[in-house]
Amino acid sequence: MVGAIVDTQALWETVVAAFVGGVGTTFIFSLAILGATRFGEASRDGRSGAAAAFAALALLGLLATAAAIAFGVIVMTTK
Amino acid sequence: MSETDLVLGIVVATALAFDFTNGFHDTANVVATSISTRAMSPRIAVGFAAVLNFAGAFLSLEVAATIAEDVVDPLVITTTVIFAGLVGAIAWNLITWYFGLPSSSSHALIGGIVGATFVAAGADAVFGEGILGKVLVPAVIAPVLAFFVGAVGIVVCYRVVGRQRPGPVTRGFRFGQVLSGGLLALAHGTNDAQKTMGVIALALIASGHLGAGSDPPVWVIVSAATAIALGTYTGGWRIIKTMGTRIIKMDAAQGFSAQGAGAAVILASTHFGFPLSTTQVIAGGVMGAGAGKRISAVRWGVAGNIVVAWLLTLPAAALFGALVYLVTDLFPVAVGPVVVAVLGLAAVATVFARRIRTPAPAPSG
Numbered sequence: 001m002v003g004a005i006v007d008t009q010a011l012w013e014t015v016v017a018a019f020v021g022g023v024g025t026t027f028i029f030s031l032a033i034l035g036a037t038r039f040g041e042a043s044r045d046g047r048s049g050a051a052a053a054f055a056a057l058a059l060l061g062l063l064a065t066a067a068a069i070a071f072g073v074i075v076m077t078t079k
Numbered sequence: 080m081s082e083t084d085l086v087l088g089i090v091v092a093t094a095l096a097f098d099f100t101n102g103f104h105d106t107a108n109v110v111a112t113s114i115s116t117r118a119m120s121p122r123i124a125v126g127f128a129a130v131l132n133f134a135g136a137f138l139s140l141e142v143a144a145t146i147a148e149d150v151v152d153p154l155v156i157t158t159t160v161i162f163a164g165l166v167g168a169i170a171w172n173l174i175t176w177y178f179g180l181p182s183s184s185s186h187a188l189i190g191g192i193v194g195a196t197f198v199a200a201g202a203d204a205v206f207g208e209g210i211l212g213k214v215l216v217p218a219v220i221a222p223v224l225a226f227f228v229g230a231v232g233i234v235v236c237y238r239v240v241g242r243q244r245p246g247p248v249t250r251g252f253r254f255g256q257v258l259s260g261g262l263l264a265l266a267h268g269t270n271d272a273q274k275t276m277g278v279i280a281l282a283l284i285a286s287g288h289l290g291a292g293s294d295p296p297v298w299v300i301v302s303a304a305t306a307i308a309l310g311t312y313t314g315g316w317r318i319i320k321t322m323g324t325r326i327i328k329m330d331a332a333q334g335f336s337a338q339g340a341g342a343a344v345i346l347a348s349t350h351f352g353f354p355l356s357t358t359q360v361i362a363g364g365v366m367g368a369g370a371g372k373r374i375s376a377v378r379w380g381v382a383g384n385i386v387v388a389w390l391l392t393l394p395a396a397a398l399f400g401a402l403v404y405l406v407t408d409l410f411p412v413a414v415g416p417v418v419v420a421v422l423g424l425a426a427v428a429t430v431f432a433r434r435i436r437t438p439a440p441a442p443s444g
Contacts, residue, residue: 011353014224015220018346018348019227022342030239033243033247065255072262072343073262
């Protein structure tokens with residue numbers, strides 16, 4: 001009965017979108033912080049190759065986080 | 080000015096007053112985690128949230144449509160019913176604010192409207208299926224979902240950065256909280272300001288100023304956005320303290336995870352038109368971020384009190400809404416709302432005077 005009243009498709013999509021969006025954003029931002037932290041250490045140790053790789057990780061993580069936030073706003077405004 | 084216009088004016092003013100209390104009451108949801116982890120100073124956090132709440136109110140109208148059409152029959156209810164529902168919701172908001180409980184303004188509003196509609200127009204005017212499908216089921220699912228998103232998020236986060244030096248990690252997540260807090264404030268504005276828009280639209284439909292199924296006019300959107308932003312800027316320090324420090328002792332990563340979980344659940348729900356409680360969602364995210372680190376990190380006694388307030392909100396606000404309608408209905412059409420509004424303002428002044436004499440421990444900064 002509840003299944004007939006509740007829009008289960010919309011509810012399911014809400015659950016999946018929230019889970020992927022919430023956990024995914026936390027994950028990619030954590031990667032950005034990992035990259036930034038390790039970049040500092042690698043730079044101090046003079047490991048330029050590793051420093052460049054961690055800088056790229058930090059930058060990509062930040063960009064992905066910004067993209068996730070922008071996507072959230074776009075999804076909301078286009079309904 | 081006709082009697083109908085006078086009552087409509089009182090209803091719109093009351094709806095905006097509710098919107099103000101909504102921002103005031105729910106500021107805690109948006110800023111508490113940022114303040115408790117020192118990602119932002121209290122004043123900056125509240126100002127930031129106010130601006131983004133204002134902006135968020137313009138982004139979507141899905142929830143407003145749900146409030147205006149799916150909960151009660153817009154064609155049989157009157158402006159007096161809506162007024163009574165609003166006063167019931169404001170009363171419950173102020174009671175829970177007085178005791179520092181982060182209850183749901185959304186459910187208070189829906190409960191108040193449903194209670195007043197029930198006594199005024201009978202059970203047939205209340206859409207049971209709409210309440211179950213659009214309000215009650217999402218109300219159960221959303222905080223549980225936020226809990227799990229927050230818990231999984233913090234576990235993932237600790238896995239990635241757990242072995243790094245704490246100083247840079249904390250600074251990084253404090254910066255992240257500016258982003259996640261901003262998104263949360265935006266999401267809060269889209270979800271909560273729309274409830275007031277929906278109610279004002281309902282009043283305009285009931286008074287014949289707007290066709291059923293129409294979007295709220297621009298002046299309604301602007302005034303609702305302004306009221307919630309002003310309420311947010313005024314802040315509710317009591318609930319900020321409960322949400323920010325009493326449920327869990329939070330680090331910056333947990334704050335980020337809780338805010339990210341809350342924003343994701345609110346944005347997704349707003350997209351599909353579910354008018355959920357931002358309070359419940361963020362409290363769920365905060366508890367999840369605590370439990371994901373260690374189950375015993377959550378003060379389950381405080382969490383239990385919050386859950387009791389959640390369970391009481393719909394029926395209590397419905398009861399208040401029904402009582403206010405019965406009192407308002409004792410008087411002629413235009414007189415009832417005026418009498419109740421004056422009595423309500425006197426009650427609010429008394430409550431504030433008592434609170435000022437025993438002030439909440441406002442955070443510094």
